[in-house]
Amino acid sequence: MKLPSTEPRIAELAAPPSWATVDFISDLHLQASDVATFAAWQHYMESTPADAVFILGDLFEVWVGDDAVGDKRPAGADSSFEDHCVHVLGQTAGRLALFFMHGNRDFLVGPRLMGLCNTTLLADPTVLGFNGQRWLLSHGDAMCLGDVDYMQFRRQVRSSAWQRAFLAKPLAERQAIARGLREQSEARKKSGATYADVDSGAALGQLQAANAQILIHGHTHQPAVHDLGHGHSRVVLSDWDAAAAVPRAEVLRLTAGGLRRIALL
Amino acid sequence: MSNPKVELHIAGHGVITLELDQDKAPKSVANFLSYVSKGHYNNTVFHRVIPGFMVQGGGFEVGMKQKPTDGEIENEANNGLKNEHYTVAMARTNAPHSASSQFFINVSDNAFLNHTAPNASGWGYAVFGKVVAGTEVVDKIAAVKTGRKGLHDDVPQTDVVIEKAVALA
Numbered sequence: 001m002k003l004p005s006t007e008p009r010i011a012e013l014a015a016p017p018s019w020a021t022v023d024f025i026s027d028l029h030l031q032a033s034d035v036a037t038f039a040a041w042q043h044y045m046e047s048t049p050a051d052a053v054f055i056l057g058d059l060f061e062v063w064v065g066d067d068a069v070g071d072k073r074p075a076g077a078d079s080s081f082e083d084h085c086v087h088v089l090g091q092t093a094g095r096l097a098l099f100f101m102h103g104n105r106d107f108l109v110g111p112r113l114m115g116l117c118n119t120t121l122l123a124d125p126t127v128l129g130f131n132g133q134r135w136l137l138s139h140g141d142a143m144c145l146g147d148v149d150y151m152q153f154r155r156q157v158r159s160s161a162w163q164r165a166f167l168a169k170p171l172a173e174r175q176a177i178a179r180g181l182r183e184q185s186e187a188r189k190k191s192g193a194t195y196a197d198v199d200s201g202a203a204l205g206q207l208q209a210a211n212a213q214i215l216i217h218g219h220t221h222q223p224a225v226h227d228l229g230h231g232h233s234r235v236v237l238s239d240w241d242a243a244a245a246v247p248r249a250e251v252l253r254l255t256a257g258g259l260r261r262i263a264l265l
Numbered sequence: 266m267s268n269p270k271v272e273l274h275i276a277g278h279g280v281i282t283l284e285l286d287q288d289k290a291p292k293s294v295a296n297f298l299s300y301v302s303k304g305h306y307n308n309t310v311f312h313r314v315i316p317g318f319m320v321q322g323g324g325f326e327v328g329m330k331q332k333p334t335d336g337e338i339e340n341e342a343n344n345g346l347k348n349e350h351y352t353v354a355m356a357r358t359n360a361p362h363s364a365s366s367q368f369f370i371n372v373s374d375n376a377f378l379n380h381t382a383p384n385a386s387g388w389g390y391a392v393f394g395k396v397v398a399g400t401e402v403v404d405k406i407a408a409v410k411t412g413r414k415g416l417h418d419d420v421p422q423t424d425v426v427i428e429k430a431v432a433l434a
Contacts, residue, residue: 004313004321004356004369004378004390145413201414209331 010210011123015052015130019097022130023050024252026139026218027239029105031061032081036242040249044264045092050253052096056218056237057103057124057139060085062182064174065167066112089117101126103219104141104150107158108167127210131256136210140217140236143203146196195220198236200228207232214259216252223250223261235259269294270397270433271301275311276426278406281370281399282433283353289344290393293355293364296338297393298432300366305332306430313369313419316407320425321356321369327424329414334365342380346392349374351400354392361388370396372407 015022028041045053069082092098101122102109114121125138145151156162166174203215207228215234223238238250242265249264268288273281285294300306300323311322312329325331340361348354348371355364361384369390371378380389396403406425414420 001377002315002318004319004354004367006324006356006358006363006365006367205329211333 010136010206011126013099013122013126013128015128019051019130020255021050021052022128022254023048023053024056024137024216024237024254025053025240025250026056026103026237027058027221028055029058029061029239029241030081030085034061034241034243036247037240037249038081038084040240040242040247040265042088044249044251045088048096048251050096052099053092054099054101054122054128054137056101056137056216057141058105058218058239059100059103060106060109062178063106063108063113064178065108065171066110066116067171069113069116086113086116089119093118101137101139103139104154108163125206125210125215127212130254133214134210134212135254136207136212136215138206138215138217140198140219143198143206143217144196144219145199145202150196197222198234200226203234204228204230204232207234216259268394269298271297272431272433273306273399274428274431275402275406276424276428278425279399279402281402282397283394284397285394286344286346286392289346290341290391292339293341293391293393296335296355296364297368299335301430301432304429305334305366306427309427311406311421311425311427312417314407314409314411314421314425315419317373318375319369319371320403320406321367322425322427323356324365324367327426329417329420332366337363337365340364340388340391341393342389342391343383344380344391347374348376348378348390348392349395351396351403352392353394353396354378354390357390359385361385364391370403372403 028037030038069086098119099122100119101124125136128135128137197220207215213232218237220236221239222236224236226234228234237252238248240249242249247265251262251264253260253262269285271283287294306323308326309323310325310327311320312325313321350371350373353368353370356367356369357364378390381387409425410422411419412422
């Protein structure tokens with residue numbers, strides 16, 4: 001239903017003065033079959049000197065509901081991969097401030113998981129106030145306007161009606177649906193399909209609405225810095241794949257000195 | 266005491282005169298007049314135009330640049346005024362009491378926007394005035410070609426600019 005709605009105000013988070021180092025990661029696509037990436041991530045989470053870690057979406061290859069974790073998992077289910085992830089998140093949140101933003105793969109991460117890991121769920125986008133500057137954080141998929149089919153899919157799956165109906169299905173059925181979607185996605189990737197990049201106009205519009213200069217986002221797996229003009233730019237995070245021929249595991253680190261990329265492998 | 270009136274001068278289209286219902290919507294009217302008096306609406310656009318529904322503006326400059334606003338105001342939709350054709354009401358987010366500067370003019374009877382209950386889904390949209398002259402200008406705005414611009418749908422392809430908003434003495 002169309003309503004005379006205004007743009008919701010962009011969420012803001014002010015970094016406490018005690019934070020000296022803030023890390024951003026995204027697109028790890030953690031999954032049970034990729035032990036190397038999980039291990040790299042676990043090591044990073046245990047050893048980062050950051051005061052806060054922001055996970056900007058697609059931490060998980062897929063998330064079909066918070067009941068994939070813990071006591072609600074049906075007896076006999078073989079995968080406790082999610083439990084391992086929850087353990088790492090919880091341990092990390094015990095020693096630094098941990099934030100998570102939904103990606104296009106793990107948008108069904110809910111309050112139960114966040115509560116279990118003592119992690120704060122961030123709205124997409126959110127402005128982070130740090131060191132006297134405003135940094136706009138986003139996963140990035142909502143700005144890939146050129147991917148018309150995906151934008152339509154996104155509108156559907158981000159609606160509360162769709163999510164209620166999906167989460168009401170049995171866990172096994174949701175996992176089967178997710179497998180089907182991933183196979184479609186893999187097939188599309190293998191077919192050499194090109195993917196729409198973040199729309200510069202949309203990024204600039206968001207930055208102006210947020211009164212921020214720099215957008216930090218993931219999703220596209222194309223790490224780069226793009227000048228958007230008018231003093232604005234967008235910084236794209238790298239994805240992680242520790243099992244690739246040239247392994248990738250990278251952190252974007254923000255300190256008083258600015259942004260810097262750190263390769264972990 | 267006569268109700269305050271405000272003229273919206275729309276570039277290339279004409280003038281819309283609004284009469285504001287000070288008695289039934291005192292907070293919304295005071296809020297709107299405050300934005301008028303400081304020139305907030307000058308050179309803003311009607312950024313969302315949906316024929317048969319409403320035309321919405323007051324929040325964006327030309328180029329879809331969002332303007333900073335004052336605080337959010339109380340939703341006065343429970344004042345008995347209905348979202349009838351050519352009434353003007355406050356736009357807001359999903360939160361009932363979240364209107365700031367954006368307003369809309371109903372271009373049909375939108376009963377589903379009226380107050381039904383004091384909760385999130387039933388608060389409705391606060392009518393605070395009506396068009397008393399220039400309904401044909403409203404009709405022209407509702408008929409312009411629209412499309413997608415950036416993250417926004419239903420944006421006029423040619424800017425519909427409020428050159429100035431003037432409070433009548």
